[in-house]
Amino acid sequence: MAEYGNETGRLAPPRHIAIIMDGNGRWATKRGLPRTAGHKAGAETFRKIATYCKDIGVKYLTVYAFSTENWKRSETEVSAIMALLKKYLLEAVDTMERDHIRLHFFGDMTPIAPELRALARETDEITEHLSRDDFQANVCLNYGGRDEILRAARRFAADCAAGQRRPGDLDEAAFSGYLDSAGIPDPELVIRPSGEQRLSNFLLWQSAYAEFYYTDTLWPDFNEAELDKAIAAYRGRDRRFGGVK
């Protein structure tokens, strides 16, 4: 494990890392396996990387598990991803309290199967009992950045119509409070494995000032050393937030 200390700020990891878990299909195809085998391996990588993030002091890890566009995939593939999520949620229900891992979902859960939705509610309830200082994994499920912004805008408009808010009151902080990520700091680092260099509708609002890190490694092959490399690259960046130094 790399030496990460946070008292002096020296080598401190980012507080919030977001990852587009890409390349599962190609990883499987390269091995002559069905795409679903890639998702299975990718889910194990998620477990490994979440544990490592917690160990090195990252506070939030947000992963893109299923986008609003992923419904276009075959029914077999969609069902396999949902089954994996169910398996990991069942495991989380039993272990998150013991391991001090908070779990939260971003995305529109309305079209998600009732059983999976109930499990997500259960993990949310467990999260409520855990300390805000505990590590938190956010799983984006039926998530799209534009959809998230639209849902937030609708909720704000409804509050205005109900007389609870006034349009003139809306600023960035207030709008952030309507997003799925309400109360969670923006990611400092967004990682996309598998060689693709695009955002694919991921955390559009939240990654306004994020540093991006791309690697050719496919997500199932991503590991702790790869995360160390991404963090080292992030630490070498000159973050100016639109200002000058």
Ligand code: FPP
């Ligand atoms: C992108 O790779 C990956 C997905 C759309 C699914 C990710 C889902 C999991 C890893 C499983 C469940 C997650 C958790 C958190 C337990 P791709 O299929 O687009 O790969 P390709 O570009 O090589 O085809």
